[in-house]
Amino acid sequence: MTIDHVRIFDTTLRDGEQSPGCTMSLDEKLAVARQLSALGVDVIEAGFPAASGGVADAVRAVAELVGETDGPVVCGLARANDADVVACANAVAAARRRRIHVFIATSDIHLRHKLRLSRSEALARARDAVAAARSYVGDVEFSPEDATRSDAGFLMDVLAAVIDAGATTLNIPDTVGYATPVEYENLIGRICALAAKTSGVVVSTHCHDDLGLAVANSLAGVRAGARQVECTINGIGERAGNASLEEVVMALHTRSDHFGVRTKLDTRELMRASRTVSSSTGTYVAPNKAVVGANAFAHEAGIHQDGMLKHASTYEIMRPDTVGADGSSLIMGKHSGRHALRQRLAAMGYVFDDERFRDVFARFKELADRKKVIGDRDLAALAGVHAAAPPGWRLLQLQVTCGTHLIPTATVSLESPDGATRLASSTGSGPVDASCRAIDSVIGDTGELQGFTVRNVTEGHEALGEVTVRVKDFHSPRVHVGRGAHTDVVTASAEAYVDAVNDLLFTREAIALTPSRVSEVSV
Numbered sequence: 001m002t003i004d005h006v007r008i009f010d011t012t013l014r015d016g017e018q019s020p021g022c023t024m025s026l027d028e029k030l031a032v033a034r035q036l037s038a039l040g041v042d043v044i045e046a047g048f049p050a051a052s053g054g055v056a057d058a059v060r061a062v063a064e065l066v067g068e069t070d071g072p073v074v075c076g077l078a079r080a081n082d083a084d085v086v087a088c089a090n091a092v093a094a095a096r097r098r099r100i101h102v103f104i105a106t107s108d109i110h111l112r113h114k115l116r117l118s119r120s121e122a123l124a125r126a127r128d129a130v131a132a133a134r135s136y137v138g139d140v141e142f143s144p145e146d147a148t149r150s151d152a153g154f155l156m157d158v159l160a161a162v163i164d165a166g167a168t169t170l171n172i173p174d175t176v177g178y179a180t181p182v183e184y185e186n187l188i189g190r191i192c193a194l195a196a197k198t199s200g201v202v203v204s205t206h207c208h209d210d211l212g213l214a215v216a217n218s219l220a221g222v223r224a225g226a227r228q229v230e231c232t233i234n235g236i237g238e239r240a241g242n243a244s245l246e247e248v249v250m251a252l253h254t255r256s257d258h259f260g261v262r263t264k265l266d267t268r269e270l271m272r273a274s275r276t277v278s279s280s281t282g283t284y285v286a287p288n289k290a291v292v293g294a295n296a297f298a299h300e301a302g303i304h305q306d307g308m309l310k311h312a313s314t315y316e317i318m319r320p321d322t323v324g325a326d327g328s329s330l331i332m333g334k335h336s337g338r339h340a341l342r343q344r345l346a347a348m349g350y351v352f353d354d355e356r357f358r359d360v361f362a363r364f365k366e367l368a369d370r371k372k373v374i375g376d377r378d379l380a381a382l383a384g385v386h387a388a389a390p391p392g393w394r395l396l397q398l399q400v401t402c403g404t405h406l407i408p409t410a411t412v413s414l415e416s417p418d419g420a421t422r423l424a425s426s427t428g429s430g431p432v433d434a435s436c437r438a439i440d441s442v443i444g445d446t447g448e449l450q451g452f453t454v455r456n457v458t459e460g461h462e463a464l465g466e467v468t469v470r471v472k473d474f475h476s477p478r479v480h481v482g483r484g485a486h487t488d489v490v491t492a493s494a495e496a497y498v499d500a501v502n503d504l505l506f507t508r509e510a511i512a513l514t515p516s517r518v519s520e521v522s523v
């Protein structure tokens, strides 16, 4: 049996960049394009060239950077008019393999209220623009915007017309995330039957996540015969976003028994792609995000930790290295059980007989009721080795300057574990980044800030902000959580960062000093 190839069309740089707050500079776009190429996506939609000179330049730069013969197809978006098609053709010209993606709305809602066109006018524009695009490139995609709310008969007429005009891919957008999986599967099935009449026409999905169904709908489309999926890294995109690339790809990979198709992506590059997009757009990935979230391979419940320590397949359907994640981790908190605690303490060098361990476990549970995450410093204190959590670095002072015309700069004063005062300054992309960098200049080799959440713990102008950060050790898969609370969120962030770094440094030291290291709890 031959296994069908599903093409992955990444639109992070076009639909993804359209999401609020996700604008990227040229360098950031190029970094994303480079990583998409390393990931092995089939098509990169690099932008909408008619939108502005800057966007056209960025599409051109992406085409020059990754558009070599065996690289991804570089695609640009165009409305169904000559000027857009020409702008697009020029912008993608440098790529060996290039595509023009023409779209026009086909739903009565869009035709009446937005375009003020009749159905026949829209059909003529679609057909003419596809024919114009074909005069520049051999690879032309057509999208009937708002397809899932369009009259099905009219939609089929438009699609038949654009196939005649030379469209090679029919992309079916669920523009407002309205369809359900069964509806979308049926629609794609009908369109695949139409496309099958002309050789070489590929049907594609393009689903938005307004009802949280984007990935489910895309997969339903694949079940019905779609052989291209349009998606974005981290699911960024207009409003609730697009189908998340990493979720679609890992669903097809993990459940190949069910879908019977394959992608040609190197899934080990997924985590790096997620981090590149997160840092380029400045949007953090939710910890519980499937595949690439910080908790995607973290286990806290005692029963789960016990299972994981016996065999990872008990609670993991993918191995972390398959997606390029650092490893699984067992988080110590109020849901953790005896087995995981014993293992963690052993990894830190603390081995107890059963009676002592019962006492340590009881005190651990007591502390866990008060504190969300128990770090290694807390465990050391619990183990009775130290009367209290061992001393770490302490934030004494923080001074930050930032503003619309200033480079964010932070100066920190820290007290070292042995009581010395140390001072450093740094600039950064924002006040929090500058503060963390200044702290790093004092402390040295720490880790990577991977997560940052702020919440109000009191109300009003003097509201106390609580910041939680997650810092991954540069030298191990462990992620350390730190917390800080202050009326000033930048100070709270710096406190949280120092808290996480203290835990990180303590763990490093404890593991280095452990004579017979049993095994790291990271499994």
Ligand code: KIV
Residues within 6 Å of the ligand: 015, 103, 143, 144, 145, 146, 171, 173, 174, 175, 176, 206, 208
């Ligand atoms: O969501 C949508 O309809 C689109 C089209 C332009 C493909 O992004």
Ligand code: ZN
Residues within 6 Å of the ligand: 015, 173, 175, 206, 208, 238
């Ligand atoms: Zn879209």
